[in-house]
Amino acid sequence: MKSEKEIVVFLKNIFKEFLYELKNVQNVFQLDILKSQYLGKKSVLVKYLKNIKNFPLLLRKKRSIFLNTLKKDMLQQIFIKKKHLKNKIFKIHKNIIKYDVSLPGRRINQGGLHPITLMLNKIKKFFYNFGFVSLEGPEVEDEYHNFDALNVPKNHPSKRLSDTFWFDTKRLLRTQTSSMQIRALEKYKIPFRIIIPGKVYRHDLDMTHTPMFHQIEGLIIEPLISFSNLKWLLNSFLKHIFSSQIEIRFRTSFFPFTVPSLETDIKNVSGQWLEILGGGMVHPNVLKKFHVNSKKYSACAFGIGIERIAMIKYHIKDIRNFFENNIDFLKQFKSE
Structure with missing residues (x-):
């Protein structure tokens, strides 16, 4: 060693x-x-x-x-x-390496907002001008807020597993932003005007439907609000989004939480009528649950599918384009 x-x-x-x-x-x-x-x-x-x-x-x-x-x-x-x-x-x-500082620099490509975001912002801005306040609610809902409190019967087809994503017997992915109407009535004092933008979920997939899509719900509770007021508001909204020259028609329909109820259609360039949104006067059974004085207050509600509006506005044929993250598709909307 x-x-x-x-x-x-x-x-x-x-x-x-x-x-x-x-x-x-x-x-x-x-x-x-x-x-x-x-x-x-x-x-x-x-x-x-x-x-x-x-x-x-x-x-x-x-x-x-x-x-x-x-x-x-x-x-x-x-x-x-x-x-x-x-x-x-x-x-x-x-x-x-020699650098010529007099040469023009490379331009940075400017990004743009997604067409769904563009349409959401445009719709919200319209309703803000009429005094509406925007609220958000949970996407995982319970059966009471999503169905029962909205006057939807126990055996209604929309409750089936083939239509709704259930976690268990009581919890689900919300099928409509209408559930936030109930939460607003529980939390806020009337009168009020609210819009509720958000994602909703249903078992559906094709060129015009996806399992997840965006919706804006609107609710007005005020003295003397009428069906005519609702029609005027929806008419003004559609002319603002599309064109003052667009043809609009209202037709009777049925929703468990509104009575009377209406569907709103617009005519496209081919002369076809396209269903665009629904609404109506809030059902008395819904208002009774929250002790709303029907002699003093009335309420109207409406629901708008964002993808539906955007597809017609921007001439998009397949709803799945919104979710594919295709740069060539998305860069078309930079100037919007």
Whole structure:
């Protein structure tokens, strides 16, 4: 076994060899090889560091200080050499590559909002001008808020598993933003005007339907609000979104939570009538649950499918285009 003095001399000679080889290093790749050779897992220095635990305590401390100092010095020399090599490369590149600062710079492509976001913003802005306030509600709903409180019968087809995404017997993904009407009636004092934008979920998938889509629900509770007021508001809304020249028709319909109820259609360029939104006067059974004085207040509600409006407005034939993240499709809306 080597004496302590012999080991110190041996390690100092290794350090001298290291410095000699370091001078001849020409690039970062060679430097990495040298580092691995002298400080890697199989290097002599690391082998001695691993064996320290086998020595007596006093000798262990002394040898540990010496070995770690040696390692630190090697790392310091490698760092200096690496910095020198990088500066050398930078100077070479600087001399080779010349920049003409008078040349025009590259233009950065400007992004744009998604057509659904554009339409949502446009619709919300319209209703804000009429004094509406925007609210948001939970997408995971309970049966009471999504169905029961909205006067939907227990055996209604919309409650079936083939139409609704159920988590268990009471919790589901909301099928309509109408559920937030109930939460608003529970939380806020009347009168109020609210819109509720958000995602809703139904079992449906084809060119005009997806399992998740966007909807805006509107609710007005005020003294003397009438069916005529609702028709005027929806008429103004559609003319604002599409054109003042667009043909609109209202026809009777049925929803469990409104009576009377209506569907609103617009005529397209081909002369076809397209169903666009629904609404009506809030059913008395809904208002009774919240002790609304029907002699003083009346209420109307409406529901707007955002994808439906956007498809007609922007002449989109397949609803699935909204969710495919196709750059060529999306960049069409940058100017909107």
